[in-house]
Amino acid sequence: MSDLLANLYLGFGVALSLKNLGLCFVGCMVGTLIGVLPGVGPIATIAMLLPITFGIDPTGALIMLAGIYYGAQYGGSTTSILVNIPGEATSVVTCLDGHQMARQGRAGVALGIAAIGSFFAGCVSTIFIAAIGVPLSKVAQLFGPAEYFSLMVMGLVFATVLARGSVLKAICMILLGLLFATVGTDLVTGQERLTLGIQDLSDGIDFAPMAMGMFGFAEIIKNLENVETRDVVQQKIGRLMPNLEEYKQSAWPIIRGTVVGGILGILPGNGAVLGPFASYTLEKKLAKDPSRFGKGAIEGVAGPESANNAGAQTAFIPLLTLGIPPNAVMALMVGAMTIHGIVPGPQVMTKNPELFWGMVASMWVGNAMLVIINLPLIGMWVSLLKVPYRLMFPAIGIFCCIGIYSINNSVNDVVSTAAFSIFGYALVKFGFEPAPMLLGFVLGKLMEEKLRQAMILSRGSFMTFVERPLSAALLAVALIMLIVAVLPSIRAKRDVVFVED
Amino acid sequence: MISEKKRDIYAGALVVLLGIGTALIGQRYQVGTLTKMGPGYFPVALGFLLTFLGCLIGVAALAGKSVVETSGGAHHGGFAEKFDWRGWVCIVGSVVAFMVLAEFVGLLAATFCCVFIACWGDKTANVKSSFLLAAGITFFGVLLFSYVLHVQIPIVRGL
Numbered sequence: 001m002s003d004l005l006a007n008l009y010l011g012f013g014v015a016l017s018l019k020n021l022g023l024c025f026v027g028c029m030v031g032t033l034i035g036v037l038p039g040v041g042p043i044a045t046i047a048m049l050l051p052i053t054f055g056i057d058p059t060g061a062l063i064m065l066a067g068i069y070y071g072a073q074y075g076g077s078t079t080s081i082l083v084n085i086p087g088e089a090t091s092v093v094t095c096l097d098g099h100q101m102a103r104q105g106r107a108g109v110a111l112g113i114a115a116i117g118s119f120f121a122g123c124v125s126t127i128f129i130a131a132i133g134v135p136l137s138k139v140a141q142l143f144g145p146a147e148y149f150s151l152m153v154m155g156l157v158f159a160t161v162l163a164r165g166s167v168l169k170a171i172c173m174i175l176l177g178l179l180f181a182t183v184g185t186d187l188v189t190g191q192e193r194l195t196l197g198i199q200d201l202s203d204g205i206d207f208a209p210m211a212m213g214m215f216g217f218a219e220i221i222k223n224l225e226n227v228e229t230r231d232v233v234q235q236k237i238g239r240l241m242p243n244l245e246e247y248k249q250s251a252w253p254i255i256r257g258t259v260v261g262g263i264l265g266i267l268p269g270n271g272a273v274l275g276p277f278a279s280y281t282l283e284k285k286l287a288k289d290p291s292r293f294g295k296g297a298i299e300g301v302a303g304p305e306s307a308n309n310a311g312a313q314t315a316f317i318p319l320l321t322l323g324i325p326p327n328a329v330m331a332l333m334v335g336a337m338t339i340h341g342i343v344p345g346p347q348v349m350t351k352n353p354e355l356f357w358g359m360v361a362s363m364w365v366g367n368a369m370l371v372i373i374n375l376p377l378i379g380m381w382v383s384l385l386k387v388p389y390r391l392m393f394p395a396i397g398i399f400c401c402i403g404i405y406s407i408n409n410s411v412n413d414v415v416s417t418a419a420f421s422i423f424g425y426a427l428v429k430f431g432f433e434p435a436p437m438l439l440g441f442v443l444g445k446l447m448e449e450k451l452r453q454a455m456i457l458s459r460g461s462f463m464t465f466v467e468r469p470l471s472a473a474l475l476a477v478a479l480i481m482l483i484v485a486v487l488p489s490i491r492a493k494r495d496v497v498f499v500e501d
Numbered sequence: 502m503i504s505e506k507k508r509d510i511y512a513g514a515l516v517v518l519l520g521i522g523t524a525l526i527g528q529r530y531q532v533g534t535l536t537k538m539g540p541g542y543f544p545v546a547l548g549f550l551l552t553f554l555g556c557l558i559g560v561a562a563l564a565g566k567s568v569v570e571t572s573g574g575a576h577h578g579g580f581a582e583k584f585d586w587r588g589w590v591c592i593v594g595s596v597v598a599f600m601v602l603a604e605f606v607g608l609l610a611a612t613f614c615c616v617f618i619a620c621w622g623d624k625t626a627n628v629k630s631s632f633l634l635a636a637g638i639t640f641f642g643v644l645l646f647s648y649v650l651h652v653q654i655p656i657v658r659g660l
Contacts, residue, residue, distance in 0.1 A: 172551065176519070179548075189539070193527075193530055194523070221592050390623035398595075399642075401611075411600045414603075430515060448543045459536050462535070
């Protein structure tokens with residue numbers, strides 16, 4: 001316990017320094033600014049804003065990126081409530097009751113309770129991360145190469161199961177990501193692989209242009225295609241603070257949502273995505289009058305929003321303790337860490353305690369900041385929502401171009417961004433969801449390395465993965481998930497969860 | 502107009518192509534043994550896996566059963582049918598224009614042309630509004646990037 005306090009003290013010392021506070025603030029602001037744009041989810045937002053963090057020291061950069069992430073999440077909720085366009089799967093549920101509340105002139109209360117619920121969830125999960133971080137990273141140190149490999153396989157399987165669309169295609173995307181990761185110089189022998197004779201590829205495929213091209217630009221093109229029907233709420237926003245009655249109604253949903261979302265968020269694969277759905281279903285089941293849901297029930301906003309935020313935060317746990325990103329957003333974080341020369345994993349906590357605890361503390365700071373900056377500024381976001389997309393996207397495009405250029409001050413990165421945006425767009429056209437690819441890409445190098453090590457240790461026997469109990473257990477879980485996912489009855493349910501709108 | 506079935510057949514073919522290509526190129530590197538894996542092992546293994554999965558996607562699509570397709574249809578439904586080149590060409594074109602002009606002419610021209618071309622991705626674009634928007638963004642963009650953030654692209658090269 002005293003350790004925990006000492007660690008948090010260290011963390012807050014880092015996070016509350018003037019510079020880091022400033023970075024967190026800028027991150028939250030810019031993140032909300034982009035995230036509030038209809039149809040732009042956290043992945044696209046972070047991909048677009050990645051370059052602006054490159055000039056900063058690693059701790060500051062990660063604090064800022066985390067701020068961008070929360071901001072984007074938060075902005076997504078605002079858009080869901082006011083415009084009924086979810087930026088990503090996790091805010092779909094918020095649309096249901098949140099937008100109805102807005103139509104009844106209670107937009108302010110919906111936004112307010114979403115902010116309060118998120119803040120509560122953020123506080124709880126920050127403490128949770130701090131408490132569970134140390135023991136979990138100790139467990140991680142027991143892992144040998146075989147266990148690590150199996151753990152990654154499990155994570156990737158979860159990611160395919162929880163991805164939208166076809167399971168087969170999601171697996172293809174992961175393999176493709178792994179394949180892209182092998183491009184460049186082989187770590188063991190120094191031989192150049194799959195470079196197709198292109199000099200620039202000998203260092204491997206750069207993360208930032210890929211992320212920006214496949215998620216940033218591809219997103220812009222995708223949005224251009226969908227004819228816009230924006231349903232910005234015309235009613236007054238109304239008071240922001242819920243009254244006592246509304247607090248009473250929301251208190252338990254917020255607590256339950258936090259627990260549900262927090263637990264699901266730790267799961268490898270994109271567990272966080274299930275949180276809001278689980279919470280909404282739970283509240284509807286527990287409610288005395290379930291028919292109120294879908295017609296502006298405040299519990300339907302409070303619960304899922306808390307679950308959303310709790311999951312968004314506990315998703316950091318596998319990344320920070322095991323070095324394994326559970327979803328595409330965390331994969332972007334890995335990319336950013338690697339660019340700053342930090343290898344994510346259990347060693348971060350011991351080698352860079354300021355970075356680890358500073359980041360944990362900054363999560364709380366970021367959450368507090370979002371409440372403070374967002375509720376008073378709600379008018380600004382509303383007017384931003386009224387700016388037509390045709391005025392927005394050229395500006396976003398040029399900022400992305402300059403951002404990518406400024407990473408290395410070279411046009412080569414812009415070339416690869418353009419190439420990846422074509423590739424990403426083609427993938428979407430063929431019905432592939434590109435997010436799992438990112439996960440495969442950041443895990444690729446590590447996975448190959450662990451596979452090779454495990455094979456050397458076992459003298460070339462694949463049996464090592466099933467003979468070692470921990471590794472066997474992880475693979476078994478992965479196998480069960482995969483079988484369950486292709487069973488028709490479960491598939492039907494999964495479809496319900498991922499159907500948009 | 503591409504049907505979902507055709508789309509999946511093409512998708513499978515694309516994956517098979519990628520897989521075979523990788524496996525072939527991978528042969529050039531040392532594959533090694535299980536105990537001592539060479540640089541080629543992982544890529545070749547991935548190549549074979551991709552080929553296999555690509556075949557599965559194609560076969561499932563041909564069989565017409567929804568073995569592979571779960572919610573993909575719901576999500577990408579309207580997507581497969583319309584093939585809108587406009588947004589795509591304009592956005593990629595704007596990036597290419599930025600690239601060329603930033604390298605040879607300078608930030609001012611690059612920003613202006615990038616925005617101006619991108620504007621045409623929207624169906625309602627016209628010369629006047631595109632020009633105004635491009636001019637506005639260029640003005641503020643150059644101020645922000647050159648004077649505030651000190652991006653390393655000269656406003657006009659050769660001056």
